Amino acid sequence: MNDNLKDLFDDDEREPVTNDAGFDAWIANVAPTLNAPGATPRHEMWREIQAARATAAEAQAGTVAGVTPIRRAPWRLLSVVAAALLLGVAIDRWALNGRTDPASVVSAPIVDSAFNDPARLYRLAASQTLTQAEALLTAFRASGPEERAAVGGDQLARWGGEVLGSTRLLIDSPAGSDPRLRALLEDLELVLVQLIQLSRGSVDPNDREHVNRALEGSNLLPRIRTAVPAGTPFSASTD
Amino acid sequence: METEGTLALAKAARTADQRALIERARRGDASAHRALYDTHVDRIYRLTFRLTGSEHLARDVTQDTFVRAFAGLEGFREDASIGTWLHSIAVSLALNAIKKDKRERDRNTSLDDAKSIATPAPRSDPLLRDRLLQAVNELPEGCRTVFMMHDAEGYTHDEIATALGIAEGTSKAQLARARQKLRVSLAQFAGEWK
Numbered sequence: 001m002n003d004n005l006k007d008l009f010d011d012d013e014r015e016p017v018t019n020d021a022g023f024d025a026w027i028a029n030v031a032p033t034l035n036a037p038g039a040t041p042r043h044e045m046w047r048e049i050q051a052a053r054a055t056a057a058e059a060q061a062g063t064v065a066g067v068t069p070i071r072r073a074p075w076r077l078l079s080v081v082a083a084a085l086l087l088g089v090a091i092d093r094w095a096l097n098g099r100t101d102p103a104s105v106v107s108a109p110i111v112d113s114a115f116n117d118p119a120r121l122y123r124l125a126a127s128q129t130l131t132q133a134e135a136l137l138t139a140f141r142a143s144g145p146e147e148r149a150a151v152g153g154d155q156l157a158r159w160g161g162e163v164l165g166s167t168r169l170l171i172d173s174p175a176g177s178d179p180r181l182r183a184l185l186e187d188l189e190l191v192l193v194q195l196i197q198l199s200r201g202s203v204d205p206n207d208r209e210h211v212n213r214a215l216e217g218s219n220l221l222p223r224i225r226t227a228v229p230a231g232t233p234f235s236a237s238t239d
Numbered sequence: 240m241e242t243e244g245t246l247a248l249a250k251a252a253r254t255a256d257q258r259a260l261i262e263r264a265r266r267g268d269a270s271a272h273r274a275l276y277d278t279h280v281d282r283i284y285r286l287t288f289r290l291t292g293s294e295h296l297a298r299d300v301t302q303d304t305f306v307r308a309f310a311g312l313e314g315f316r317e318d319a320s321i322g323t324w325l326h327s328i329a330v331s332l333a334l335n336a337i338k339k340d341k342r343e344r345d346r347n348t349s350l351d352d353a354k355s356i357a358t359p360a361p362r363s364d365p366l367l368r369d370r371l372l373q374a375v376n377e378l379p380e381g382c383r384t385v386f387m388m389h390d391a392e393g394y395t396h397d398e399i400a401t402a403l404g405i406a407e408g409t410s411k412a413q414l415a416r417a418r419q420k421l422r423v424s425l426a427q428f429a430g431e432w433k
Contacts, residue, residue: 022433025432031386031387033368034371034391035292037284037289037294040280042280044298045302048298190331218307
């Protein structure tokens with residue numbers, strides 16, 4: 001979280017020369033009148049919070065239509081990672097080399113038409129990022145000791161950094177108009193920041209457990225799977 | 240010495256209380272969630288209102304802050320205070336909300352509206368305040384956040400630095416820059432403070 005906020009500030013701690021005590025005193029006097037809040041609507045907000053948490057709990061329990069409970073089978077995880085990597089390579093090759101061999105890329109016709117429609121392009125980019133995120137988070141969450149040895153903390157942090165970069169681009173994109181997708185991306189951003197922070201250097205088993213629990217709490221994986229249903233061009237869903 | 244010892248004991252007791260409260264909240268105790276909410280909601284709401292300038296956005300951001308915090312309590316590491324953690328989430332969400340709101344308003348603002356906004360205001364107190372608010376809203380995000388936290392809401396640089404995860408010196412520098420930019424933006428009203 002703090003990494004996210006740190007981006008707003010450069011590290012230069014030198015203060016510019018102001019030499020205007022009169023202005024500083026005036027602004028300090030006037031500033032408290034700017035955007036002055038009224039009474040806190042405590043009860044109304046608490047009701048909304050309770051309602052949001054109840055909805056999240058229902059989704060977690062699998063009682064919300066369209067939300068698939070999290071799967072744990074290791075072979076499914078491996079197939080998710082493999083599918084995401086293959087799709088990523090295919091898309092990159094197609095994007096870098098032009099349309100020299102469209103037949104080799106299953107999704108090429110869809111991508112082609114997407115270039116004419118920013119909203120569609122945005123959805124495709126979001127699908128790709130969410131697919132990558134699903135692969136990363138699922139692997140992180142459910143990998144066994146042998147996979148942990150193979151996928152070290154630094155590698156997880158790098159992978160997480162790439163997905164985080166894409167996620168932030170999507171959040172900041174003016175083409176993003178779906179509030180549910182935006183909320184999902186913002187939740188994903190928070191979890192990725194946490195995952196990256198904890199993955200730098202060595203990955204302590206307790207820290208892993210913290211991220212796993214945070215993932216369960218935010219219901220992120222089922223929401224990602226709902227947002228990227230099976231059969232969409234870049235999906236690597238476990239369904 | 241006795242006073243210092245008493246204060247240290249009181250602080251230790253508060254820390255222990257907070258840990259116990261967080262532990263209860265982690266186990267899903269609804270009364271612990273409510274206690275955390277009651278303790279921190281006023282400051283979070285005031286800050287988000289200051290940053291967003293909108294009751295609607297401040298409510299959304301405050302609610303979202305607590306929803307995410309309760310969902311993510313397992314990931315909270317107790318080397319920071321929960322208040323600091325909540326502030327960190329709230330500021331991040333508020334800045335995202337401001338960006339999104341600005342994009343939507345930009346889409347809906349006609350050229351005529353833009354021209355009327357750009358017209359210089361005559362010198363009088365309410366209009367000066369409008370111009371000041373406009374100038375504050377045009378500050379870079381980092382400067383604006385620190386300015387509103389420090390000058391409008393009364394946070395110390397130490398509190399700002401902890402909540403935003405930056406050095407105290409960076410907070411001071413951002414505030415000084417914010418004030419300098421505001422002084423330039425409001426130069427035509429210099430008589431008000433000279």
